Amino acid sequence: MRMRLKFFFRTALHLLGLFSGPDCGAICIYTGGRMVHYSNFTPRYWRFAFIGGDDLQIGDTWTDPVYRGKKLAQFALARILTLKRRPGRLFWYCVEAINGPSIRVAERTGFEVVAEGEWKKPFGIKLLGSYVPTRKVESAGARIFSPVQRPVR
Numbered sequence: 001m002r003m004r005l006k007f008f009f010r011t012a013l014h015l016l017g018l019f020s021g022p023d024c025g026a027i028c029i030y031t032g033g034r035m036v037h038y039s040n041f042t043p044r045y046w047r048f049a050f051i052g053g054d055d056l057q058i059g060d061t062w063t064d065p066v067y068r069g070k071k072l073a074q075f076a077l078a079r080i081l082t083l084k085r086r087p088g089r090l091f092w093y094c095v096e097a098i099n100g101p102s103i104r105v106a107e108r109t110g111f112e113v114v115a116e117g118e119w120k121k122p123f124g125i126k127l128l129g130s131y132v133p134t135r136k137v138e139s140a141g142a143r144i145f146s147p148v149q150r151p152v153r
Helices: 002-015 072-084 100-108
Strands: 025-031 034-042 056-063 091-095 111-120 130-135 142-147
Touching (some): 002 034, 034 072, 091 111
Parallel strands (some): 056 091
Antiparallel strands (some): 034 056, 111 142
C-alpha cells in the first residue's frame, strides 16, 4: 500500500503540473508478476528545488529484501541514465549517509558525492519537506550525488 501511495503522489504531482518538466517515471523490475525493484525519477519540484530545470532526481528506490545484492538497483539506475541522458542534463541521487548499500549502487553507477544536505520539514509536515544542500563535504548528513560527467554522444 505504501508503494502505491508513492506512485500515486508522483502521478498527482505530474498531472497537476508541479514538476518543472515532463520527464518523470520509474523503472520497475518484475519477476513472476511480482515487483521486486523500482527506481523513480522526477524533474525539479519543491522537494529538490536545488536541481536545474532540466535535471532529474533519482529516488526513491526499493528492492525486495529477497532480491537485494543482485544488482537490480544498479541496473535500473544505469538504465535511467541511458534512457534520459541528454546534453546539459544532470542527474541527482539523494541518500542518507547511513544507507551504505544505496551509496555503493550510486558510486558503482558513476555517481560521486558533490554535497551534503538535510531534509527540512516546515512546521514538522513531511509532505511539505525538501532536501536542502548544506555543504560540499562528506559527513553524517544526507549525501547528494551527481554523476561523474561524461560527454553525451
